[in-house]
Amino acid sequence: MEIPIREVKIGMFVHLDLRWWKHPFLRSSFLLRSDKEIEQLKKYRVKSIKYDPEKSFLDGSASGAILSANNIPAQETASPNLQDVDPEIEATTAKKKMRIQFLHERRKSLVKREQEYRTACSQVSSIIKTFEVDKESGIASARGLLDNVLDNLLQDSETIVHLMNLKDEDSLTYLHSLNVCILSLLLGKDLEVPKTDLSELGMAGLFHDIGKQKIPKKVWMKPPPLTNAEREYLELHPKYGIQMLAGSKNVPQRVLQTIYEHHEKCNGKGYPQRLTADSITRFAKIIAVVDSYDNLTNQSAQGGLFTPHEALSFMYTRLQSELSGDIIIALIKTLGVYPPGTLVELSDGKLGMVIRADRNKSMRPTLILYNGSVPREEAAIIHLAEEEELNIVRSLHPSDVTPKVISYLQPGRMVGFFVGTRTFFPASESGSKA
Numbered sequence: 195m196e197i198p199i200r201e202v203k204i205g206m207f208v209h210l211d212l213r214w215w216k217h218p219f220l221r222s223s224f225l226l227r228s229d230k231e232i233e234q235l236k237k238y239r240v241k242s243i244k245y246d247p248e249k250s251f252l253d254g255s256a257s258g259a260i261l262s263a264n265n266i267p268a269q270e271t272a273s274p275n276l277q278d279v280d281p282e283i284e285a286t287t288a289k290k291k292m293r294i295q296f297l298h299e300r301r302k303s304l305v306k307r308e309q310e311y312r313t314a315c316s317q318v319s320s321i322i323k324t325f326e327v328d329k330e331s332g333i334a335s336a337r338g339l340l341d342n343v344l345d346n347l348l349q350d351s352e353t354i355v356h357l358m359n360l361k362d363e364d365s366l367t368y369l370h371s372l373n374v375c376i377l378s379l380l381l382g383k384d385l386e387v388p389k390t391d392l393s394e395l396g397m398a399g400l401f402h403d404i405g406k407q408k409i410p411k412k413v414w415m416k417p418p419p420l421t422n423a424e425r426e427y428l429e430l431h432p433k434y435g436i437q438m439l440a441g442s443k444n445v446p447q448r449v450l451q452t453i454y455e456h457h458e459k460c461n462g463k464g465y466p467q468r469l470t471a472d473s474i475t476r477f478a479k480i481i482a483v484v485d486s487y488d489n490l491t492n493q494s495a496q497g498g499l500f501t502p503h504e505a506l507s508f509m510y511t512r513l514q515s516e517l518s519g520d521i522i523i524a525l526i527k528t529l530g531v532y533p534p535g536t537l538v539e540l541s542d543g544k545l546g547m548v549i550r551a552d553r554n555k556s557m558r559p560t561l562i563l564y565n566g567s568v569p570r571e572e573a574a575i576i577h578l579a580e581e582e583e584l585n586i587v588r589s590l591h592p593s594d595v596t597p598k599v600i601s602y603l604q605p606g607r608m609v610g611f612f613v614g615t616r617t618f619f620p621a622s623e624s625g626s627k628a
Contacts, residue, residue, distance in 0.1 A: 196242050202232055207249035212238070221574060222565075223542075225251070225583075297549075297562065298571060311372075314339060318368040318400070322407065325438075333444045340396045343376060367403065370488055375399035377484040381521070384528045385480070395477050397445070398452035402481050405435030405453075429465045432457055452477040456485060459516040471518070479518040483509070483525055486517060502533040503589035531556040537590040537603070541583075545595060546576075547603040555579045557586070562603060570602045 202208065209223045218234055223246075226232060235243065317339050325332030378399035382392055406414045409431055413424050420428065436450045455478035458464035460471035490505035500508060506529065509522050530551020532538060537547055538561065546561035558578035565573065578584060592600055 195247055196244050198242050199236060199240055202226065202235060202243060204228065204232070205251040206245045209244040209246070211244065221576065225249070297573065297575060315368050315372055318372050322368065326407065329442055330444065333442055336397060336400055337444070340393050340400065343379060343396060344392060367406065370492065371400055371403060373488045373492065374402060374481065374484050377488065378480055381480055381484060381525055381528050385524055394446050394448050395480065398449045398477055399481055399484070401435065401439060401449070402453050402456050402485065403431065404438055405431035405433065408434040432466055448477060451475055452481055456481040460518060461515045463516070479521050483517050483521045486513065487525060499591070501589040501591055502529065502536050503531065506531065527553060530559060532559050532586060532589060537592065537595060539587045539590055541585045541587050545599055552579060564599050564602050566598065566602070
């Protein structure tokens with residue numbers, strides 16, 4: 195419904211036919227809550243404006259009559275629609291342009307990182323194949339790959355891009371090995387594992403499933419349930435792994451022990467030794483947690499896939515008796531309750547993708563919003579920490595949305611992870627600090 199601008203009143207849910215960065219409001223559709231907002235609208239000299247009667251808080255019996263202020267959703271602070279950091283429209287517009295430019299640069303970075311990730315995956319494939327004919331050369335190549343990962347991790351830990359959504363069955367084992375390696379290093383760094391020890395943790399992550407090379411692919415790629423014979427065969431892969439790596443002067447003992455124990459469970463129901471929590475090494479517990487996370491989110495051979503949020507929730511509520519509860523919590527703190535890259539539906543029905551996980555407000559991440567009428571280069575970015583009336587209703591699988599939405603929100607095939615908050619936006623724009 196369209197009305198003259200002079201008839202706009204508090205309580206109307208309005209829509210602006212302006213590009214997001216050309217007006218001083220955080221969203222183009224919102225509920226008017228103050229005279230200040232109406233004054234801002236009138237500055238644009240538009241003759242009319244669209245509003246949605248069904249979403250408005252007006253008295254239907256008398257056109258234009260406003261219900262009691264008590265009927266409008268309560269706000270603890272000033273209206274969230276206007277950006278009060280700077281009252282001047284020009285300053286607000288400049289900030290929005292800054293966000294758009296940042297998003298543009300981040301997209302370019304994601305594409306670059308995706309290329310690097312694919313290259314690293316190819317290197318893992320080459321390492322495994324080289325290892326089969328020349329163990330020491332394969333291990334030396336692995337150390338080179340680990341050095342590159344460690345350098346990127348330690349120098350850019352606040353904007354690490356973790357690309358983990360390829361589903362190429364032919365490369366599944368290599369992607370999984372790389373994901374576990376990178377995630378274990380990311381988590382290990384947050385757990386304050388000494389830098390000198392991180393390379394051993396990363397090597398254990400990279401080679402944790404090397405023993406599967408001794409088992410027919412049809413067994414370890416088979417969706418559950420396995421027969422008893424298949425399960426017993428598969429459970430030999432930690433033993434095969436250390437046998438393949440043993441004897442190399444370039445593989446530390448702790449790496450071998452971590453690989454051998456990474457399927458042990460804290461409740462004593464793991465394999466191959468049925469160890470309990472007190473007997474399992476810390477590195478093995480780390481690998482077990484990130485291995486489970488990647489299996490839940492990316493390993494289609496494991497059954498139904500989880501969204502990143504669902505995987506973390508499942509691990510926290512269902513797997514703490516099996517895995518280290520402390521390390522599961524640490525992983526949630528590292529990635530966020532809604533890890534960046536998670537597709538979500540908001541309480542107003544809009545769709546978005548998490549692009550920053552705030553470790554201090556893990557339920558209120560930063561999102562890029564889908565709006566098919568706006569070019570994706572100008573897509574709105576919102577901080578849920580500043581949007582008290584908006585909440586995440588649920589996380590979504592890529593299959594829950596159209597390819598058009600995926601293409602709009604995600605520049606590559608893979609899900610991007612930005613971990614950290616300090617350098618994402620200028621401090622004056624951030625809802626909180628890390």
